[in-house]
Amino acid sequence: MGEFDLIARYFERPVRRNPLGVGDDCALLQPAPGMQLAVSTDLLVEGRHFLSTVDPRRLGHKALAVNLSDLAACGAQPLAFTLSLALPRVDEAWLAGFAEGLFALADVHACELVGGDTTGGPLAINITVFGEVPAGQALLRSGARAxxxxxxxxxxGDAxxxxxxxxxxxxxxxEVFEAARRRLELPQPRVALGCALRGVASAAIDLSDGLAGDLGHVLRRSGVGASLPLALAPQLLAATAAGxxxxxxxxxxxxxxGGDDYELAFTAPASRREAVLDAARSAGTPVTRIGGIEAAPGLRLLDARGQAVVRKFAGFDHFRTSPAHDAG
Amino acid sequence: MGEFDLIARYFERPVRRNPLGVGDDCALLQPAPGMQLAVSTDLLVEGRHFLSTVDPRRLGHKALAVNLSDLAACGAQPLAFTLSLALPRVDEAWLAGFAEGLFALADVHACELVGGDTTGGPLAINITVFGEVPAGQALLRSGARAxxxxxxxxxxGDAxxxxxxxxxxxxxxxEVFEAARRRLELPQPRVALGCALRGVASAAIDLSDGLAGDLGHVLRRSGVGASLPLALAPQLLAATAAGxxxxxxxxxxxxxxGGDDYELAFTAPASRREAVLDAARSAGTPVTRIGGIEAAPGLRLLDARGQAVVRKFAGFDHFRTSPAHDAG
Known part of the structure; x- marks a missing residue:
């Protein structure tokens, strides 16, 4: 099967929300008046971001989920995505499974596949996702305040x-393994929460590389610091919370x-605690208050006595050999 | 050098035209009122789309050029792009050259890098490009008429x-080789021509896989056919036209x-010949009228006596071993 047959069979579906989808030189998007278009892109490579043995349905889900998670972190409502696939061979069962997982999640979020590219090559998946957010209301990394x-x-940490x-x-x-494996392979992007936090959160980021590293981006962009008690860990990990x-x-x-959490970390003024909890309830997503933003830059991890302690956690980096992702 | 240092050093530049660029979970774009956003994506894999020995400056140019060519084919003005890079290693000289070629072309078209992703892996480049086109004026593949x-x-054919x-x-x-090599390695996207053809051309496509195959997409999408004289070939190839x-x-x-031309093929009513030539003059891009659209579906290649002849040209397909692109 050639490239064009493959696209038509597995990936060409009519668009409803967007003016033009797969099949021309470009797709066409038209954000509603007053809306900005939020854009994010993620490249997943076999052996780095997923195991070669992963169920293709779960891989299709995850490839889109990690991108939707970026929209969630900006408070953007999903609109459309493009898909580029490099495939070592045309394996119809794999493609059918991948498409099934991909579109199942896409349909949940009314996010339409509008274009893409396919080629031979080592297995790699690049998705670029588009969402709408009212102009000036996107949640940024730079808004956290003391x-x-x-x-x-x-x-x-369960992934x-x-x-x-x-x-x-x-x-x-x-049972614990299967639940944790679902967290690794089927992350649920927090889109509803991200949108509900518009006008409430002061800054947000999605957790792909681990809380310490990702929150560090927020702290640097915002020019602030934070203190988090290490004692929170057992209650934040679902498996240990369950015993x-x-x-x-x-x-x-x-x-x-840990990496691969695809949860949101966010900041909000202490005066907005009730609003945060309302947003969480409306989104059906539990949230936990884990610490506070301080003027002094840097992330401090606190022991049981409230003393800052040194831990050698590194933010995950796809160029380093990382225990979290170099999973091939 | 880690992923974040690498992004900051080579790929983080302030945005001027777009509300938010590299460095947050999403970039933000805001098409002007009345404009649609044209989106296209291309994935380039080493050994399939480029030789491993290619000058990284030329590769940076080409990776963006092939995407801008898709915008040109829609008549869209470039606005922004995202870049995903899988790199087998962090080679600073290579990255500096790649960024130089990439941004040189981006600056010509005022097309801003607004986001991306980097990872280790076999060398691959995915760019998603965004352009603006007045709503309803995009050039499509489906508009050709008998x-x-x-x-x-x-x-x-020179590439x-x-x-x-x-x-x-x-x-x-x-000299002939160097000129042809520039066509292969430094394609010039026909952005000005594409924009000038809005309201003039009835259909358009960019030529990445070869004229016969790509024009075939226009014919199928439009439900029409075309006849082209084979005798045009020597005058369309720059090298043979030059002797x-x-x-x-x-x-x-x-x-x-041939593939890799990144020229535009387009159709226009015979009544608009002067308008086509005016558009070409205003864009500084030569155009050649090579045939006519007919009601009978299919592409007919005509010999010197005007008889349709069979040629075994196949549209290029990145999944088949192709003489045009499987260049590793």
Whole structure:
């Protein structure tokens, strides 16, 4: 099957929300009056971002989910996406599964595939996603101010827990492993929460590389610092919150530097706590207040006595050999 | 050097035309009132779309040029782009050269880099480009009508000539080779022509896979056919137009199925010939009228007596082993 047949069979669907979709030189988008278009792009490479053995349905889901998570972090409503695929061979069962997982998530968010490119080559997936946000209301990394609270959505570190189980560095009961594996392979982008936080949160970021590293971007862009108690870790990791016993330092590492969480970390003025909780309720997404923004730059991790301690967590970096992602 | 340092050093530049660029979860674009956003994406993989030995400046140019060519084919004015890079290693000289070639072309078209992603992996480049076009005025593949003329811009087949010289299947004088190599490595997207053809052309496409295959997309989308004389080939190939002697069938193959031309093929009513020539003059881009659109579907290639003849030109397909692009 050639490139054009492949596109037509698996990836060409009529558009409803956008003026022109797959099949011409360009797609056409038209944001509603007063809206800005939020754009993000993510490149996933086999062996770095996913295991070669992953279910193609889950891979299709995840490839779009990690992009939708960026829209969520800006408070943008999904609108459309493009898909570029490099494939070592044309494997119809794989393509059918990939398309199924991709479109299932796309349909949940009314996010239409409007264009793309396919080529032979080592397996790689690039999605560029487009969302709408009212002009001037996008959540940015730069808006955190001293006195703000720091919040996170959902639970953190379970994706990393699953990866460590795959590697054999931790042994998990089957049920715990399956739940953690779903967190790794089927992340749920927090789109509803991101949109509900417009006008409430002062800054936001999605957690792809680990809380410490990603929150660090917010702190640098905002010119502020934060303190977070390490003791929060066991309650933020779903598996330990549910009773799993794990070495405390590993739990801290998974929660603060695990990667692949695709939750939101955000800041909001202390005066808006009720508004944050209302947004979380309206989105059906749990949130936890984990610390506060301070004027002194840098991220401080606090021990049980409230003393800042040194941990060698590094923000995840796809160029370094990383325990979190170099999973091939 | 890690991912974030790399982005900051080579790819983070302030935006002027767009509300928000590199450095947050999303970029923000805001098309002017009444404008639609044209979007296209191209994935280039080493060994398929470019030789591993290519000058990184030329590769940076070409990676953006092939995307701008899609905007040109829609009559859209460039606005912004995102860049995803998978790199086997961090080679600063290569990155500096790539960025130089990329931004030189971007600056010509006032097209701003607004976001991207970088990762380790086999060398691959994905650019998604954004342009503005007045709502309802985009040039589409579907607008050709019987009686329209068929036109092409510039010259065709010289990129393929250079590729064949690299392969040793043709021997060229040094000057001819260098000129052809520039066509292969430094394609010039026909942005000014595409914009000037708004309201004049009835359909358009950019020529990436060869005239016969790409014009075939226009014919199918428009439900029409066309006849083109094979005898046009020597005058459309710059090298033979300038006096190079080549086997006639090879010239036909290079011109009709060469690939990598990044010229525009377009149709326009016969009544608009003067308007087409005015658009070409205003854009500073030569155009040639090469045939006519007919009601009977399919592309007919005509011999010197006006008889349709069979040629085994295939539209280029990045999944098949193709002489035009499988250049590793």
């Amino acid at each position: 006195g703000d609270d720091v919040w996170v959505s959902g639970t953190l 990393r827990l699953a990866l460590e189980a795959f590697r054999g560095t931790v042994s998990l009961p089957q 799993l016993q794990l070495d405390a330092q590993r739990v801290e590492e998974f929660v603060f530097a | 009686g329209d003329d068929v036109w092409v811009s510039g010259t065709l 393929r000539l250079a590729l064949e010289a690299f392969r040793g299947t043709v021997s060229l004088p040094q 190079l002697q080549l086997d006639a069938q090879r010239v036909e193959e290079f011109v009709f199925a």
